[in-house]
Amino acid sequence: MPRQITAFSNPLVKQVRGLRDKKNRRREGHFLAEGLRILTEAREEGFLPEILFYAIGQHHPLLDTLISETEAQGGEVIETTPDILHKMSGKDNPQIVLGVYPAFPGGLDSLDRTAANIWIVAQSLRDPGNLGTILRTGDAVGAGGLILIDDCVDPFSVEAVRASMGALFTQRIVQASWEEFVPWLRSGPGQLVGMSLQTDIDYQTPRYESPTFLLVGNEAQGLPEAYEAECDLLVKMPMLGKADSLNAAVATAVMAYEVLNQRRPR
Amino acid sequence: MPRQITAFSNPLVKQVRGLRDKKNRRREGHFLAEGLRILTEAREEGFLPEILFYAIGQHHPLLDTLISETEAQGGEVIETTPDILHKMSGKDNPQIVLGVYPAFPGGLDSLDRTAANIWIVAQSLRDPGNLGTILRTGDAVGAGGLILIDDCVDPFSVEAVRASMGALFTQRIVQASWEEFVPWLRSGPGQLVGMSLQTDIDYQTPRYESPTFLLVGNEAQGLPEAYEAECDLLVKMPMLGKADSLNAAVATAVMAYEVLNQRRPR
Numbered sequence: 056m057p058r059q060i061t062a063f064s065n066p067l068v069k070q071v072r073g074l075r076d077k078k079n080r081r082r083e084g085h086f087l088a089e090g091l092r093i094l095t096e097a098r099e100e101g102f103l104p105e106i107l108f109y110a111i112g113q114h115h116p117l118l119d120t121l122i123s124e125t126e127a128q129g130g131e132v133i134e135t136t137p138d139i140l141h142k143m144s145g146k147d148n149p150q151i152v153l154g155v156y157p158a159f160p161g162g163l164d165s166l167d168r169t170a171a172n173i174w175i176v177a178q179s180l181r182d183p184g185n186l187g188t189i190l191r192t193g194d195a196v197g198a199g200g201l202i203l204i205d206d207c208v209d210p211f212s213v214e215a216v217r218a219s220m221g222a223l224f225t226q227r228i229v230q231a232s233w234e235e236f237v238p239w240l241r242s243g244p245g246q247l248v249g250m251s252l253q254t255d256i257d258y259q260t261p262r263y264e265s266p267t268f269l270l271v272g273n274e275a276q277g278l279p280e281a282y283e284a285e286c287d288l289l290v291k292m293p294m295l296g297k298a299d300s301l302n303a304a305v306a307t308a309v310m311a312y313e314v315l316n317q318r319r320p321r
Numbered sequence: 322m323p324r325q326i327t328a329f330s331n332p333l334v335k336q337v338r339g340l341r342d343k344k345n346r347r348r349e350g351h352f353l354a355e356g357l358r359i360l361t362e363a364r365e366e367g368f369l370p371e372i373l374f375y376a377i378g379q380h381h382p383l384l385d386t387l388i389s390e391t392e393a394q395g396g397e398v399i400e401t402t403p404d405i406l407h408k409m410s411g412k413d414n415p416q417i418v419l420g421v422y423p424a425f426p427g428g429l430d431s432l433d434r435t436a437a438n439i440w441i442v443a444q445s446l447r448d449p450g451n452l453g454t455i456l457r458t459g460d461a462v463g464a465g466g467l468i469l470i471d472d473c474v475d476p477f478s479v480e481a482v483r484a485s486m487g488a489l490f491t492q493r494i495v496q497a498s499w500e501e502f503v504p505w506l507r508s509g510p511g512q513l514v515g516m517s518l519q520t521d522i523d524y525q526t527p528r529y530e531s532p533t534f535l536l537v538g539n540e541a542q543g544l545p546e547a548y549e550a551e552c553d554l555l556v557k558m559p560m561l562g563k564a565d566s567l568n569a570a571v572a573t574a575v576m577a578y579e580v581l582n583q584r585r586p587r
Binding site: 295312 | 365454458461486487488523525526558559560562564567568582
């Protein structure tokens with residue numbers, strides 16, 4: 056049976072709310088995801104929350120499934136008020152469910168690079184919306200996962216989880232330094248393709264090799280020179296306009312679809 | 322000579338800060354843009370602010386140009402503190418310049434559809450980041466502008482302007498109802514192409530006609546059925562993953578690059 060929490064002062068509410076801060080997520084090894092769609096996506100991928108909160112009086116077949124499966128695996132299910140859900144998630148228009156999940160462990164060595172034709176590698180990505188959007192694109196193009204290099208925004212932030220629309224649970228996520236990544240990359244097959252303005256090679260010209268590691272740089276700075284030098288190939292997208300730039304998540308998607316289009320049957 | 326404002330209580334500061342609210346932007350017919358890069362982009366497109374604020378003690382050749390050209394066209398230039406810039410823009414890490422611009426007038430009849438091969442049409446787009454990102458993509462693919470249908474987020478919101486990275490000033494922006502848009506569309510050449518999950522036509526199969534009007538729907542709902550029925554063509558992108566969706570700005574970009582790629586010389 057779900058227990059009820061209706062007091063704002065409940066210490067668990069405070070603790071869960073604390074997971075909106077990166078340092079607390081790191082220390083506790085847990086993160087928040089919210090919304091029936093995202094939690095259902097997670098469930099279908101085999102991820103159930105350790106604690107499931109839902110709004111009192113809500114009924115939905117997908118919610119019922121989440122509740123029974125969470126309880127069956129020994130998780131805790133808690134009925135609460137919309138106000139407390141809002142307090143925990145920080146969202147103005149709170150979802151009716153919120154789950155507390157253990158963060159995914161795993162370094163580069165846990166990846167099987169042959170499991171997918173495309174891997175996305177992001178360097179010092181700063182915007183959680185971009186990170187989540189890239190995860191969602193990765194899901195759509197059948198990428199294996201997202202490798203976060205250097206000082207990227209936390210993929211387990213509430214904003215990134217939200218923007219990923221559940222793709223967080225379908226994509227492998229690994230964090231590594233560049234110094235760790237390069238030797239790992241070179242220890243097996245794979246082509247490192249950087250998106251850059253410092254090249255004349257059109258992104259539709261090369262035939263990409265599998266697995267393709269698509270490298271996207273920081274939103275404001277792009278890739279450091281030394282990182283571009285390490286790439287097997289630098290390519291650029293045509294830009295006809297004045298601004299001469301694309302949003303990082305958009306550029307990644309246009310590239311990823313090109314790689315997918317070269318390989319898919321039509 | 323620039324005048325100085327260093328008091329938070331200055332009524333102009335309050336008025337400019339008020340432009341972060343849509344209802345004030347509507348009433349006053351002005352909006353805010355911030356950052357040397359975006360204001361320079363605007364200047365190069367012929368847009369100078371009516372009021373230019375900059376942080377005391379800042380020197381930069383691009384700032385000097387903005388100051389002298391703003392003064393030359395009769396605009397007001399005001400030196401102020403970083404704290405006041407922060408108060409006005411709401412940004413944690415305030416830019417060193419902020420401009421107050423008159424909102425662009427113009428309805429559908431002001432558009433010359435033959436001026437570009439691609440136009441982007443967004444219906445009930447809710448996220449200002451998506452809107453700005455779509456403007457930036459429009460700039461990159463050489464689109465003529467963005468037609469906002471029904472209840473879209475305000476393109477002149479601080480978040481949308483920021484996400485557009487200056488493309489707000491390179492793209493025509495028009496707001497219209499669907500009932501206004503359809504007769505206008507049908508009064509001249511143009512193919513209306515909707516992005517949809519309700520079709521088996523792959524987005525790379527058709528040869529798009531010029532001008533192509535790319536129609537993207539609301540982030541959560543997609544396009545209403547009646548709107549899809551009006552399209553000359555519905556197409557979908559391959560999605561290999563579980564989530565079966567793409568971010569709206571990403572889907573628009575992948576489509577827009579396909580249209581561009583079909584037409585550009587290589």
